Amino acid sequence: MKHLLSAADLSYEDAILVLDTAKQLAAATEQGVGKLPPLRGRTVVNLFYEDSTRTRISFEAAAKRLSADVINFSAKGSSVSKGESLKDTALTLEAMGADAVVIRHSSSGAPHRLANAGWISGGVVNAGDGTHEHPTQALLDAYTLRSHLRNGEGDLKGVNVTIVGDVLHSRVARSNVLLLNTLGAKVRLVAPPTLLPYGVEDWDCEVSYDLDASLEGSDAVMMLRVQRERMNAAYFPNAHEYSSRYGLNVTRMNRLAESAVVMHPGPMNRGMEISADVADSQRSVIVEQVANGVSVRMAVLYLILGGSESM
Amino acid sequence: MTSSAKTSYVIKDVAILDGKPTDIVIKDGVIAEIGKGLTADQTVNGSGCIALPGLVDLHTHLREPGREDAETVLSGSRAAAMGGFTAVHAMANTNPVADTAGVVEQVWRLGQEAGLVDVRPVGAVTMGLEGTALAELGAMADSAAAVRVFSDDGKCVHDAALMRRALEYVKAFDGVVAQHAQEPRLTEGAQMNEGVISGKLGLAGWPAVAEEAIIARDVLLAHHVGSRLHVCHLSTAGSVEIIRWAKSRGINVTAEVTPHHLYFTDDVVESYDPIFKVNPPLRTKSDVAAVRAGLADGTINIVATDHAPHPSEDKDCEWTAAAFGMTGLESALSVVYETMVQTGLMNWAAVADRMSVAPAQIGRVSTQGQPIEVGSPANLVIFDPRASQEVDARKTVSASRNTPYAGRTLPGKVVATFYRGKPTVLNGELNA
Incomplete structure (x- = not known):
């Protein structure tokens, strides 16, 4: 799994794998060992063009529990509010070495563009785009x-x-x-x-x-x-x-x-x-x-970033 | 040998429309001779090629004045010549809007200076395209630009009373109102054709009824006041039916379809690539079949490009942020060849009618769209149907690269274009 843009991207096997992985990660978290190591050294950017405290916090918690470095980039008070385009923001994130970008955008299809326009090489997770999808x-x-x-x-x-x-x-x-x-x-x-x-x-x-x-x-x-x-x-x-x-x-x-x-x-x-x-x-x-949102998002980030270390 | 205004040309062994190969001599701006074994100062090999009267576009956005970063009258004229056009109608939605004699004369003069095609300015119907008060239609008609086509294209003249008055008023100078048929309330925020795919993609829909309702109203208005109406970029099966009905009732209406509405269906939007964002939007398979059939049987009178250049920043972005429109001058003839001729729907005589003769008549351009015969003005395009080319957006002549055909292979190639006896394109290369 390179990106998660649409629920249609998930085959039956993929979907079961995400759910099973989420279940394991939830169990591991519950055992109270604190952070899990698999995404240590990886950078996840939360790129939020819409206010969505709950989804952003959920992704942030998910990434941190897997030991990823998290950068929160919200449109308000950033270069975006100064008129920077999605493309230029993407190029900036690419230059900073984002391994995965979690994007929330008011424009349907913005995650597709981010993943396919050749602006970045990392994985893209759709965290809600316009009136399109929220996988x-x-x-x-x-x-x-x-x-x-x-x-x-x-x-x-x-x-x-x-x-x-x-x-x-x-x-x-x-x-x-x-x-x-x-x-x-x-x-x-x-x-x-x-x-x-x-x-x-x-x-x-x-x-x-x-x-x-x-x-x-x-x-x-x-x-x-x-x-x-x-x-x-x-x-x-x-x-x-x-x-x-x-x-x-x-x-x-x-x-x-x-x-x-x-x-x-x-x-x-x-x-x-x-x-x-x-x-x-x-x-x-x-x-x-x-609560389940955090486990599922951990699974998605884990699978997209191909966490190689054992859980 | 250098070419000058005095140089004569012979096109050897070229088929005039659907005819047998022959030679055509061009001299002093006119077709001087047609026959076998002719000679002239310069020879153009027309073997295997088709000669058509120079193409006339009734719907071109040249963007000057105001958006010279997207296109200028000169760059657009060059793109037109490359596509086989010898006349274009420059749409009024410039900045400032072409709603006064001053602006249309400026565009007309820039066209003369470029000297590659007849640039016929279109005048705005309403001041500032705002849909509230008539622009100076008579002053534009009487100006040096001699405007005959009036359009608020990009916006619909949605006020029925204002549309009625415009239709009536332009009768005084044999003008025509070219309507961009789009009911504004039904298309607020619209992004693509409203259909199964828009529902799936979560993009706000542009329903067919928003076009058809305006066309139905306008043909009834044109009938009521006895005026001439032209419908821009018709895109739906229902619109074809309405035009067919109107014509059967003797209503004086003409209609155009764009090459991209003959070629693409709305499923290409699944890529979310704004190169396919256009207004009116790309429609369904059955709409494409209907506009092709309508063009073939003459219900739709002409092909017009709606060439709409945009700088890359307006397309290299997310879908909803992108501008509407695609370029079309350079690819139009190949697209019509693929969608209408190779499919057996039309012959070359019909292509000449839909892309030259009929648009020249609608726009009242007397020196264009003339039959290829001795004495006619030498406005010609020589098209090689055996060639094909992969469209490379970086190699377009237009100042903008937003061609939806990039990466696709289109059949045929313009070998030469003659404008008033001078080659603007020769050996497939721009000669200017």
């Missing part, structure tokens, strides 16, 4: 699903995952549809028609406009963040109507199977797509998703 989020979601529904082993064959909300603008949804399919899960997208991408009927998933009709049989419900500003562009009339039709409240949650889990990539709009009671309930694995 490490999909990996941590798969990891979380696997540990709850499949005892932390194998794939997700036969697992029914319902993803609800603003699919149109969601990089999380795109990556999840791809990866969950690779792992054998069945995905259903639920959203008002305005928040589904054109051509979604050609995706490898079911599509529904009706949340109530989609709860039964779901092993997991993943609620996507819905920005309140979307109603200004007429995607839906107002927040109240949205949450009454597509929000996950306690009544709806109680209709889920006993074993079903509730997920959210964060940050949540409590009261909008998810009620506070649901977010804080027993079924919610939202905090666990965050």
